[in-house]
Amino acid sequence: MAVRFLFKDFYFITSIMEKTSFDSMPEFSGGHVWLAGAGPGDPGLITLLCAHALQHADVVVYDALVGPAILEMAGPKAVMKYAGKRGGKPSPKQPDITLSLIEFAREGKRVLRLKGGDPFVFGRGGEEAMRLAEAGIPYRIIPGITAGVGGLAYAGIPLTHRDHNSAVTFLTGHGASGEVPENINWRAIAEGSPVIVIYMALKHLPNITEKLLSAGREGNEPVAFISRATLPKQTVLETRLSRCVDDAGATGIEPPALVVIGSVVSFREHLDWLKPHTESAL
Numbered sequence: 001m002a003v004r005f006l007f008k009d010f011y012f013i014t015s016i017m018e019k020t021s022f023d024s025m026p027e028f029s030g031g032h033v034w035l036a037g038a039g040p041g042d043p044g045l046i047t048l049l050c051a052h053a054l055q056h057a058d059v060v061v062y063d064a065l066v067g068p069a070i071l072e073m074a075g076p077k078a079v080m081k082y083a084g085k086r087g088g089k090p091s092p093k094q095p096d097i098t099l100s101l102i103e104f105a106r107e108g109k110r111v112l113r114l115k116g117g118d119p120f121v122f123g124r125g126g127e128e129a130m131r132l133a134e135a136g137i138p139y140r141i142i143p144g145i146t147a148g149v150g151g152l153a154y155a156g157i158p159l160t161h162r163d164h165n166s167a168v169t170f171l172t173g174h175g176a177s178g179e180v181p182e183n184i185n186w187r188a189i190a191e192g193s194p195v196i197v198i199y200m201a202l203k204h205l206p207n208i209t210e211k212l213l214s215a216g217r218e219g220n221e222p223v224a225f226i227s228r229a230t231l232p233k234q235t236v237l238e239t240r241l242s243r244c245v246d247d248a249g250a251t252g253i254e255p256p257a258l259v260v261i262g263s264v265v266s267f268r269e270h271l272d273w274l275k276p277h278t279e280s281a282l
């Protein structure tokens, strides 16, 4: 199954926008910052509003999770600025990124701040929007498909299924301190959330699984690791909670990756429509 993005697809999108939605698209004015989510990876999953923003931006300030095929949709004169942060590598500081957004806007530029997934889901979009609001810069938020939704769809795992769960929890395994976030009530989540989707879970996986197991989750509960979700190299590892640390270590999960815990993982047996590189530790 190809999830590659082709130039003809790009023209398809622009022609759709010209035919139907352009009139209803908001004008991207100079001096404004648009904070947009680019979705989990597959360029076909960006919104028309995000494509519109890419075509009209003077400056695009983008994160590490935004892939080249999406950046290619920017207009030919757009200045592309990388502001990615990846664990362990030198990266621009958050205050410098927001300051550069404010400066570009004050120069009268149309500034697109482009983030992976959704900008308001574990992406510091809230912090950046707050700085813009404080500085009096006009801004717009363009939601995107978050990895914890799009990634599960591409892995054939329904986030909810009424015979299995009526609740789901999204959480991050990595707090502001670099450790597992301290303000998570693991017992409450273990007892109250049948499905748990964890972003940035790999580094502290042993700690997280230990917390869930000691709070009463079953060791044989299905777990999936979805790596590079929605991208051509998407891989999924299916395992169980008690063994997932060892299995993840033995398989070598490539970031970015999500961890999904819950019985809905077993639907993959029937719903793995993409069937790319599947690994099973079962």
Ligand code: SAH
Pocket (backbone or CB within 6 Å): 039, 040, 041, 065, 115, 116, 117, 118, 119, 120, 121, 122, 123, 145, 146, 147, 148, 151, 198, 199, 200, 201, 226, 227, 228, 229, 230, 231, 256, 257, 258
């Ligand atoms: N704002 C983003 C999340 C940024 S935090 C969103 O809404 O999706 C970064 C984490 O998101 C990664 O560590 C990983 O857990 C998850 N992630 C983002 N893109 C992913 C992808 N294509 N595949 C798997 N996980 C992904």
